Amino acid sequence: MKSILNLGAIALLAALTGCAASGPKFAEQQAITPKLSADQGRVYFYRVNSMVGAAVQPDIRLDGAVVGESKPGGYFYTDTSAGSHQAGTSTEATNNLSFVLDKGETKYVRTSVSMGLMVGHVKPELVGQEEALKEIAELSYIGKAAK
Amino acid sequence: MHALCVAAALLLGGCTAPVHHTPVSLSPSATAAAPVVLTHAVTVTFDSGYTRPLNAGSRWTHVGTVAQGAVYRPVGDVFTVEGAHIHEAWLVLDKDQLVGFYLPAERGFSPLRTPLSLHLQNQG
Numbered sequence: 001m002k003s004i005l006n007l008g009a010i011a012l013l014a015a016l017t018g019c020a021a022s023g024p025k026f027a028e029q030q031a032i033t034p035k036l037s038a039d040q041g042r043v044y045f046y047r048v049n050s051m052v053g054a055a056v057q058p059d060i061r062l063d064g065a066v067v068g069e070s071k072p073g074g075y076f077y078t079d080t081s082a083g084s085h086q087a088g089t090s091t092e093a094t095n096n097l098s099f100v101l102d103k104g105e106t107k108y109v110r111t112s113v114s115m116g117l118m119v120g121h122v123k124p125e126l127v128g129q130e131e132a133l134k135e136i137a138e139l140s141y142i143g144k145a146a147k
Numbered sequence: 148m149h150a151l152c153v154a155a156a157l158l159l160g161g162c163t164a165p166v167h168h169t170p171v172s173l174s175p176s177a178t179a180a181a182p183v184v185l186t187h188a189v190t191v192t193f194d195s196g197y198t199r200p201l202n203a204g205s206r207w208t209h210v211g212t213v214a215q216g217a218v219y220r221p222v223g224d225v226f227t228v229e230g231a232h233i234h235e236a237w238l239v240l241d242k243d244q245l246v247g248f249y250l251p252a253e254r255g256f257s258p259l260r261t262p263l264s265l266h267l268q269n270q271g
């Protein structure tokens with residue numbers, strides 16, 4: 001009985017570990033992150049590491065195009081034009097966030113899991129820079145490799 | 148019991164009411180204004196039931212006017228309103244009353260059902 005429990009615990013740990021993001025941490029990645037061009041804005045997307053709803057990892061869309069994935073412990077960024085934008089995720093429900101971006105501005109969008117009927121909902125929300133940088137510092141880069 | 152199940156289904160199913168807004172034209176300020184500071188914290192409750200704090204000490208800059216009042220954008224922070232979805236929002240004040248929000252992405256005005264008194268003070 002004890003060995004079955006041990007095996008179960010190992011399997012659970014393996015499953016949860018497999019859900020979390022892996023990659024370079026923020027400080028390491030920032031050293032090779034290209035500078036933002038003057039005519040664009042940058043949007044960071046991130047999700048803090050939590051076991052709650054860890055298996056729910058929907059795509060993140062920006063203005064309808066997939067730009068990455070909502071993954072616990074992961075972050076990425078995308079550079080885009082100044083103006084109005086809409087970020088969104090879909091599981092059993094779609095959750096959207098609308099915001100504006102100025103030229104040279106950086107904004108931060110945190111995704112988090114909330115309870116749903118069958119599947120958790122992943123909500124994108126705008127976060128102030130000070131709070132976002134504290135949270136992102138611990139996370140792993142899951143975006144495209146810098147050129 | 149049935150009503151409770153329906154309420155739970157609505158809550159969990161994400162059927163929260165959308166943030167209502169009407170198109171509005173923002174007339175930008177001619178000059179850059181010095182930020183003002185909120186002297187007392189207040190909590191804003193939206194029609195959706197969601198709430199947001201407006202912290203004492205938060206800084207806001209006057210960016211223009213809409214028909215409903217003066218528009219203030221947060222300085223060094225962000226503010227949003229939430230219903231079925233989340234929208235970046237700036238404050239709209241008629242004198243010292245918070246009457247609603249300017250949604251910059253939608254270029255819309257979302258009214259606050261019950262205006263709130265805000266105390267904004269010039270910085271410095």
